[in-house]
Amino acid sequence: MRRRAFLKGFAAIATAAAAGPLIVTDRTIAQTRTIFVNTWGGSWTAAEEAAFFKPFTEATGIRVRTVAPVSYAKLKAQVQSGSYEWDVTAITQADLLRADREGLVEPVDWTVVKKDKLFPNAVYANGLAYCALGTNLAYRKDKFPQGGPKSWADFWDVKKFPGSRSMLNNAVRTVQFALVADGVPVDKVFPLDVDRAFRKLDQIKPHIKVWWTQGNQSQQLLRDGEVDLIVMWNARASELQQQGLPVELVWHGATITTTMWGVAKGAPNRKPAWEFLQFAVQPKPQADFANKLYYGPTNPDAFKHISPEVSRQLPTYPENVKVAIKPDTVAEADQTAKIQERFTQWLAS
Amino acid sequence: MAGELNAAAVRPASLVGGARRNATAWLLLAPACLALVLLFVVPIGYVLLLSVTDPRLSLAHYERIFTVPVYTRVMVNTFVTSLIVTALCLVIGYPVAYVMARRAGWVSTLLLTIVAMSFWTGFLVRTYAWLVILGSKGPVAGAYGALGLGKAPQLLFSTFGSTLGMTHILLPYMILALYAAMRKIDANHLKAAASLGARPAAAFRDVFLPLSLPGVVNGSLLVFVTCLGFFVTPVLLGTPRDMMISQLINQQIEELLAFGFASAVAVVLLIATCAVVAIYNHYAGLDRLWG
Numbered sequence: 001m002r003r004r005a006f007l008k009g010f011a012a013i014a015t016a017a018a019a020g021p022l023i024v025t026d027r028t029i030a031q032t033r034t035i036f037v038n039t040w041g042g043s044w045t046a047a048e049e050a051a052f053f054k055p056f057t058e059a060t061g062i063r064v065r066t067v068a069p070v071s072y073a074k075l076k077a078q079v080q081s082g083s084y085e086w087d088v089t090a091i092t093q094a095d096l097l098r099a100d101r102e103g104l105v106e107p108v109d110w111t112v113v114k115k116d117k118l119f120p121n122a123v124y125a126n127g128l129a130y131c132a133l134g135t136n137l138a139y140r141k142d143k144f145p146q147g148g149p150k151s152w153a154d155f156w157d158v159k160k161f162p163g164s165r166s167m168l169n170n171a172v173r174t175v176q177f178a179l180v181a182d183g184v185p186v187d188k189v190f191p192l193d194v195d196r197a198f199r200k201l202d203q204i205k206p207h208i209k210v211w212w213t214q215g216n217q218s219q220q221l222l223r224d225g226e227v228d229l230i231v232m233w234n235a236r237a238s239e240l241q242q243q244g245l246p247v248e249l250v251w252h253g254a255t256i257t258t259t260m261w262g263v264a265k266g267a268p269n270r271k272p273a274w275e276f277l278q279f280a281v282q283p284k285p286q287a288d289f290a291n292k293l294y295y296g297p298t299n300p301d302a303f304k305h306i307s308p309e310v311s312r313q314l315p316t317y318p319e320n321v322k323v324a325i326k327p328d329t330v331a332e333a334d335q336t337a338k339i340q341e342r343f344t345q346w347l348a349s
Numbered sequence: 350m351a352g353e354l355n356a357a358a359v360r361p362a363s364l365v366g367g368a369r370r371n372a373t374a375w376l377l378l379a380p381a382c383l384a385l386v387l388l389f390v391v392p393i394g395y396v397l398l399l400s401v402t403d404p405r406l407s408l409a410h411y412e413r414i415f416t417v418p419v420y421t422r423v424m425v426n427t428f429v430t431s432l433i434v435t436a437l438c439l440v441i442g443y444p445v446a447y448v449m450a451r452r453a454g455w456v457s458t459l460l461l462t463i464v465a466m467s468f469w470t471g472f473l474v475r476t477y478a479w480l481v482i483l484g485s486k487g488p489v490a491g492a493y494g495a496l497g498l499g500k501a502p503q504l505l506f507s508t509f510g511s512t513l514g515m516t517h518i519l520l521p522y523m524i525l526a527l528y529a530a531m532r533k534i535d536a537n538h539l540k541a542a543a544s545l546g547a548r549p550a551a552a553f554r555d556v557f558l559p560l561s562l563p564g565v566v567n568g569s570l571l572v573f574v575t576c577l578g579f580f581v582t583p584v585l586l587g588t589p590r591d592m593m594i595s596q597l598i599n600q601q602i603e604e605l606l607a608f609g610f611a612s613a614v615a616v617v618l619l620i621a622t623c624a625v626v627a628i629y630n631h632y633a634g635l636d637r638l639w640g
Contacts, residue, residue, distance in 0.1 A: 337605050
């Protein structure tokens with residue numbers, strides 16, 4: 001028995017050795033073109049690998065290597081120094097806008113990217129829209145057998161919905177939720193009435209047990225039953241649901257933020273980089289990514305490849321977009337620093 | 350050529366040896382110096398530069414730190430918290446180190462093992478352990494319920510929780526520093542004190558305590574300076590009220606990309622830390638800390 005196993009193993013090694021040279025030549029051809037991508041690492045990159053990188057390499061022969069985590073400082077440093085670690089970066093919409101204003105990203109190369117292969121609003125600040133993330137009200141269903149909160153107004157209503165609460169320690173998100181709780185329609189949140197928002201926030205402050213800062217912290221709080229109502233990123237809540245926890249997500253008044261792809265200014269492999277960006281926003285790869293991590297596809301056609309059950313949980317699902325806060329990313333980016341300072345001060349007092 | 354050789358021959362042998370020894374010493378020091386310059390001096394210089402040049406050449410960031418109340422508050426809070434944690438570590442750690450140093454055999458070994466294990470357990474793990482212990486479903490809340498005391502007070506996400514967590518994490522540093530100093534105290538000194546008529550309390554006060562002071566100073570400096578830069582524990586166990594400088598720096602960089610302002614805050618923290626070390630040096634002497 002043991003001997004047979006040994007022989008089997010030996011045979012496998014011998015086969016691998018014989019096939020070795022073939023694999024190597026295969027690689028050397030593909031290696032003639034490689035692009036480097038800056039991304040977040042971990043499960044995020046594992047999903048990207050399956051949805052974007054592998055199919056792209058299969059389709060074009062261009063290899064993709066990743067560098068983690070995403071760093072704005074490095075993007076700036078490599079453009080200034082002219083020595084590049086990566087060509088493509090995944091980047092939040094606000095950071096891309098700033099990078100574009102600072103001249104750190106390439107303009108869209110329309111000789112590579114074809115307009116008819118893109119969807120409306122795919123291009124923003126010289127990047128391509130990649131996926132969308134919801135920041136929602138989430139709660140423990142088991143704590144509210146009579147039916148849970150349905151809006152930010154309910155979240156603020158501590159008498160009707162008793163329970164410990166937690167919010168995300170992020171000023172611009174919180175300010176928007178407060179405005180909706182105060183009765184501002186979701187499509188009229190911008191321009192932000194910051195004073196009104198802080199007046200509303202004063203009411204909820206004594207009831208917030210913890211202001212969380214890290215994604216896994218928010219999951220731990222809800223999982224351990226430390227809090228019953230919480231502000232949470234949609235994919236994090238979906239992950240808890242998949243683990244069998246009685247968690248419900250509210251889409252009314254959620255904020256939807258888009259993550260982008262950008263190409264570093266002057267990057268050596270910018271032609272294949274744009275080829276990759278165009279590939280990555282096509283319906284099939286977008287759907288594959290959404291099916292893995294529950295971040296919304298930016299390409300509307302991707303929903304053709306996603307089941308209705310999963311679709312309903314995604315930020316870009318049309319029904320969810322309709323009730324979410326209508327964003328104004330430029331106005332938001334311009335006010336972030338100022339609001340954050342006031343918010344930090346407000347939290348500390 | 351011959352002249353040079355002659356000169357070497359004429360020079361006293363000890364001087365030649367000294368010069369060579371000097372050169373060897375420098376050669377041995379070179380890698381450490383190079384690493385320090387590249388990994389420490391250069392980045393700090395860059396941070397200093399950023400604090401007055403990003404986004405433009407000005408001292409506006411420093412002005413903001415000292416004029417906007419919340420930033421001054423964070424600075425003061427960081428120092429007060431560090432002082433409290435240092436004092437707690439000293440009060441809790443001194444008796445433990447005393448027993449470890451004075452008692453031979455298994456008691457000492459057991460204590461040392463416990464302290465070392467705590468020391469080697471990642472601080473993130475220890476912080477999460479407090480989340481469980483102090484949580485609303487944890488043993489403390491359970492004990493309250495079992496004893497019929499009603500609902501436990503909120504221990505988690507409070508100044509208490511954050512101070513407790515930081516004290517727990519830094520305690521091994523204090524104990525090990527104290528232990529190292531106390532082990533060096535010759536037991537015969539205490540015997541001599543006793544033979545001269547000192548009661549144990551007096552012997553401790555007049556002989557042991559002064560001799561253990563280097564350990565107290567060393568441990569306090571170590572704990573205090575480490576505490577100034579604490580990040581994860583107050584974030585996970587405390588409230589936004591207890592914000593420390595590192596959280597402020599992290600927020601400015603991660604959320605606002607305000608590298609200039611974050612650098613200025615870092616520089617203020619660095620200068621304040623250096624001031625503390627300088628004061629220690631003036632009164633205690635830094636060289637005494639290491640033995």
